[in-house]
Amino acid sequence: MAERKIPDPERLKLWVRSGGRCQICRRHLLEGQLGYRELTFGQAAHIVGQKASAKSPRGLGEVLTDEERDNADNLMLICDDEHSEIDKWGSRDAFTVPFLRELKRKHEDQVFLATSFGEYNRTTPIRMVGWLRGSPAEVGRDAVATAVMANAGRMPRFDLSTRNMVEIDLRGLPGEDGPSPEYYAAACQVIDRAVKTKVAEAVASDEIIHLSVFAFARLPLLVYLGAQLDDQVPVDVYQKHRTTGDWKWPAPDGTVTFTFSVPDLEPASSEATLVINVSGTIHQDELPPRVRHLPVIELSVDQLAHPDVLAGPRELDAFSDACRRMLAEMEGRGHKHVRRLHVFAAMPLSSAVEFGRVLSRDVYPSIQLYDRTPSGDYVPAIQVGK
Ligand SMILES: [Zn+2]
Structure with a gap:
């Protein structure tokens, strides 16, 4: 047969x-x-x-x-x-x-x-959308896909949201236009819920192997978001560029550089001020009177400060690197005794998230983040750290 x-x-x-x-x-x-x-x-x-x-x-x-x-x-x-x-x-x-x-x-x-190459290229976008300068941001799935494909060669997978929602939605929270302390508290809760439950669980189960952050909200909330993201998976941070109107980095090979100055501190100093001048320049006389007499640490971009000064991911890396070196030098110059660091920042949105990520790694006393009101005053917003 x-x-x-x-x-x-x-x-x-x-x-x-x-x-x-x-x-x-x-x-x-x-x-x-x-x-x-x-x-x-x-x-x-x-x-x-x-x-x-x-x-x-x-x-x-x-x-x-x-x-x-x-x-x-x-x-x-x-x-x-x-x-x-x-x-x-x-x-x-x-x-x-x-x-x-x-x-x-x-x-x-x-x-x-x-042969599962595609798996290694996937990224999970985290979009955080709030109000800023009077208008809510649009971060469409297509804009996210364009950016991660062009800048990182990755394919987005929207595991944390549906077609009609974003991962962290801060729109519709009351008290934004002040912005009031209640607004910050409510916004931090929304961020905590998303990061400590949804993101943490998906990272633990390997559903998330890489994150791409697209955040558009008030600066202190961006720092707070960055500080909540842990280092278990690599994270790329994007921002909306004013000149192009989209989220793709316009100049991936940019070479912006940063300088910082850290004063020696008396052992008795328990507070200090950190001024970050990257998207603009904050002058000493703009700070609240209560902190004007404190020792000032300064981190500035060497080129002309403007909102789109960071044009590529390498420049964002250079910023994070400068932050880490600055924190290390603060340790070395007697800043260990500092109980509270007051942070005033004029910085692009992506660098605010990165600054938060640096803080989450480096143990530092309580960080008081300030926000700028529409009238130009700096008011305490959120605390990060102990
Ligand atoms: Zn054989």
Whole structure:
């Protein structure tokens, strides 16, 4: 009786699952080993034999229908000579059904994992949308996709939201236009809920392996968001650029640089001020009278300060790096005694998130973040840290 022909769909599945390689010796089966011509080698070998008889190798190993015997799950892709060897009477005690199944499973799992390139490029966007300068931001899924594809070569997966929602929505919270302390408290709660539950759970279960942050809200809330994101997965931060109106970095190779100055502190100093001048310049006489006499640490961009001064991710990295070095130098200059650092910042939105991320890593006393009211005064907004 002639052998049944294995159905083409099962054969195709077997070849794809096997990655074109022998499941025993791993040989590439689509090329000759001597003349390197494109030839096809390999055979589909039955694990439980094709016929339910003692003559068919392993034919009585399990009770299966004919269809199940010819299914890709019961087939191995192996070299011709290996096929003959495992089927010979003299080796059937070694090549049992469980043994061959295990070889097949291991090989197919390896192929599956090794070819899952797309998985490594995926990113989970976190959009935080509030009001700023009187208008709510738009961060469409398409704008997010454009930015992460162009700047990071990644594909977004919106696991934390649906079509009609954003991941962290601060619109509609009362008291924004002041902005009032109640507004900040409510906004921080919304951020906590999203980050400490949704994001943390998805990171723990490996659903999130990379984050891309698109945040448009008041500066202290951006710092707060950054401080809540932990370092378990890599994070890219984006911002909306005023000149182009979109979220894609306009100049990925930019070379903006930063300088900071840290004064020596008396051991008795328990408070200090940090002024960050990147998107604009804050002058000493603009600070609230209560903090004007405190020692001032300053971090500034070396080029002309303006809102779009950061034009690429490398410049954002340079900013984070300057922040970390500044904090290290503060440690070295007697700032360990400082209980409270008052932070006044004129900085692009992306750098506010990054500043928060730096703070989350470096242990520092309580940070008091200030916000600028429409009338130009600085008022206490949020505390970060102990
Ligand atoms: Zn082989």
